[in-house]
Amino acid sequence: MKTLSVLEIGEWAQDMILRDDDSLVQQIRTRVLPRRGVWADDDEIVITVGTQQALYLLADLLVSTDTPVGMENPGYPDARNIFSSRSERIVDLKVDEGGLVVDAALGGCDYVRDAQSPMPDHRDDAPRAA
Numbered sequence: 001m002k003t004l005s006v007l008e009i010g011e012w013a014q015d016m017i018l019r020d021d022d023s024l025v026q027q028i029r030t031r032v033l034p035r036r037g038v039w040a041d042d043d044e045i046v047i048t049v050g051t052q053q054a055l056y057l058l059a060d061l062l063v064s065t066d067t068p069v070g071m072e073n074p075g076y077p078d079a080r081n082i083f084s085s086r087s088e089r090i091v092d093l094k095v096d097e098g099g100l101v102v103d104a105a106l107g108g109c110d111y112v113r114d115a116q117s118p119m120p121d122h123r124d125d126a127p128r129a130a
Contacts, residue, residue, distance in 0.1 A: 020046065021047070022042075025042050025045050025047070026042070029041075029045060055078070055082045056082050059083050059085070059086045059087075063111065065086070066088070066089060067087045067089060067110050068087070068091055069083045069086075069087050069089065069090055069109060070091045070093045070105065070106060070111065071091065071112075071113050072094075072095045072100055072113065075095065076113070091105055093106065
């Protein structure tokens, strides 16, 4: 492994304040998303520092105080907290061993945060490495 100088590290580890790293966006657009059946232009991809920031941005953009948001219960507490900070209408959705229970409660939701569909490798019930 090559030891990098401070100048070399500064080259590849820049803080892109006003835009995302073009190479990373290109790799996500051409290699990661198509494998998941998603196609997007470069300007439709936003790189976040993690799940919490992504959920916060979604809540900020899509949810108002009267937006009904379905949340799996039990589910990811941070997601519930983030969406609850925007909406007073959080709808508890049942989860069983097969995942989200599809019932009448879904009909009253504008958005649903389902732990199993957006990121299978980050499911709340996914096995963790010991």
